[in-house]
Amino acid sequence: MKTPHTVEESRDAIRVWEPHIHAFLETFEAPAALEGVLAGKPIAIKDNILTKAGHTTAGSKILEHFQSPYNATVVEKLLHAGAAIVGKANPDEFAMGSSTEYSAYGVTRNPWDISRVAGGSSGGSAAAVASGEVWGALGTDTGGSVRHPASLCSIVGVKPTYGRVSRHGLISYGSSLDQAGTMARTVEDAALLLQIIAGQDPYDATSSPEVVGKYVGACNKGITGLRVGVPEEFFAEGMHPEIADLVRTAIDSLKDQGAIIVPISLPLTSVAIPVYFLIAKAEASTNLSRYDGLRYGKMNIPEASLLEHYIHTRGIGFGPEVKRAILMGTYALSAGYVDAWYKQASKVRTLIRREYEKAFATVDIIAGPVTPEPAFAIGSKVSDPLAMYLADALTVPINLAGVPAMSVPCGFTADGLPVGLQIIASHFQEEKMFSVASAYEGMHDWNTRFPALP
Amino acid sequence: MDAITPKEVRKISALARLALTDDEVSQATRDLSGILEHFSAIGSIDTANVSPTDDASGLSNISREDIAHPNTLCSSQDILDRVPNVRQDYAEVPGVFKESSVS
Numbered sequence: 001m002k003t004p005h006t007v008e009e010s011r012d013a014i015r016v017w018e019p020h021i022h023a024f025l026e027t028f029e030a031p032a033a034l035e036g037v038l039a040g041k042p043i044a045i046k047d048n049i050l051t052k053a054g055h056t057t058a059g060s061k062i063l064e065h066f067q068s069p070y071n072a073t074v075v076e077k078l079l080h081a082g083a084a085i086v087g088k089a090n091p092d093e094f095a096m097g098s099s100t101e102y103s104a105y106g107v108t109r110n111p112w113d114i115s116r117v118a119g120g121s122s123g124g125s126a127a128a129v130a131s132g133e134v135w136g137a138l139g140t141d142t143g144g145s146v147r148h149p150a151s152l153c154s155i156v157g158v159k160p161t162y163g164r165v166s167r168h169g170l171i172s173y174g175s176s177l178d179q180a181g182t183m184a185r186t187v188e189d190a191a192l193l194l195q196i197i198a199g200q201d202p203y204d205a206t207s208s209p210e211v212v213g214k215y216v217g218a219c220n221k222g223i224t225g226l227r228v229g230v231p232e233e234f235f236a237e238g239m240h241p242e243i244a245d246l247v248r249t250a251i252d253s254l255k256d257q258g259a260i261i262v263p264i265s266l267p268l269t270s271v272a273i274p275v276y277f278l279i280a281k282a283e284a285s286t287n288l289s290r291y292d293g294l295r296y297g298k299m300n301i302p303e304a305s306l307l308e309h310y311i312h313t314r315g316i317g318f319g320p321e322v323k324r325a326i327l328m329g330t331y332a333l334s335a336g337y338v339d340a341w342y343k344q345a346s347k348v349r350t351l352i353r354r355e356y357e358k359a360f361a362t363v364d365i366i367a368g369p370v371t372p373e374p375a376f377a378i379g380s381k382v383s384d385p386l387a388m389y390l391a392d393a394l395t396v397p398i399n400l401a402g403v404p405a406m407s408v409p410c411g412f413t414a415d416g417l418p419v420g421l422q423i424i425a426s427h428f429q430e431e432k433m434f435s436v437a438s439a440y441e442g443m444h445d446w447n448t449r450f451p452a453l454p
Numbered sequence: 455m456d457a458i459t460p461k462e463v464r465k466i467s468a469l470a471r472l473a474l475t476d477d478e479v480s481q482a483t484r485d486l487s488g489i490l491e492h493f494s495a496i497g498s499i500d501t502a503n504v505s506p507t508d509d510a511s512g513l514s515n516i517s518r519e520d521i522a523h524p525n526t527l528c529s530s531q532d533i534l535d536r537v538p539n540v541r542q543d544y545a546e547v548p549g550v551f552k553e554s555s556v557s
Contacts, residue, residue: 068536202519273492275496289471320481323478324482327466327486331458341490385485385489
């Protein structure tokens, strides 16, 4: 087992691993570029990111036949750097979910234990990196979809500041929350990928003109005197005790590198789930109104009126969680309910953003767990939507605040399931985040461990 | 906040142009009621004089030159190659303006 650096090594790993984990919806014969920072490095792209090669389904039946005529900006940037795009990774349908069980094309299994989920929604991307099928991957993170599967699969996953990376060519879920993120086996590789995809894009008016940092340079920079805040609310009731222990031990070890550990409080953590899901589903219900069966590929609908055509196409094209999202979002935005639900959620979001701003006035970094529990058994949450939502309790506040965060491997439970440490920074302070992640990584060998082929 | 009813689910699904089976209506009624009961916790948070986060980026009046960039252009052929039904270099879709027919 090792990280593949060429298309050939990637192809060999995909051949042996793919029957066990189903990380990919489609793989390509990628031409191996010889030049560029990434020169031929095999990369997986989550299937809700547009690629000219192959299909882009977002894990949905409604896009089963859709082929994009253009590449997302992040894909263009990777290709320009010489990356070999080897395939499209399995997501939850329209990136809604925390397990890939909501993909219309089957579940991705966790390489560390194939009876368990790889996390989500970028589960295919995470499993492909963890198994050594690819060198790196892109995911998207609306409420934790990069960090959650990264944590469950023992890889590094980065959610940049909102606006740091172009959203042009990402299939929209919650437009005020969505960001593309990078996934790799090491902090430095994930930093390099972000270095390549970051920056303002004329095709995304919400992408920031802020100067792109030196992310690779920030690795191994040292963290002496850096103040790391630990919110007690991140260890509240419901936290798996082994995760709490591993994460506290990891944070404590940062002292050996000169960091100062400070207890802090983020009291609104407990309401982040309702605030996030109301906003995300409201935005999703409007974003998904474009799927009408006339555009984006073929749906076989019997002859009917135009209205019946829309209703029927959407009824058979969307899966259960997406239907739930559309219903919940439409409800939260509908006359008579919008003030109590959507607008109230958006106001509490402002309070959550202020809470993070206040915390970052006294600390450089916030650290805690990524997930309340390790990889769960396939099927255990799929029919209980609220239980699935709660898997994101500690990742969604970060998207609401718009700040950057990442998951770094910090050990394994007694059952051998991976656990991630979440490192959060203030707006556009990705460099500090990478310095801390790299300092932690340097003290351990978690990233040299590979799952055994089942 | 009152629990959501099947009638409300049908009303919302009509607004959202979404066909639901009777079973799906029952399931959605149960799911949404349970979820919204949990979510009603936000109702007790004091948000008087708090503005909503209507803008996540803090940017305004962002514009770009309206010029085509060769590396991002797709030809009409690029697009037609990806259309399921093509007739005489046009994408063929069900009729929109014909009364009660989309074939």
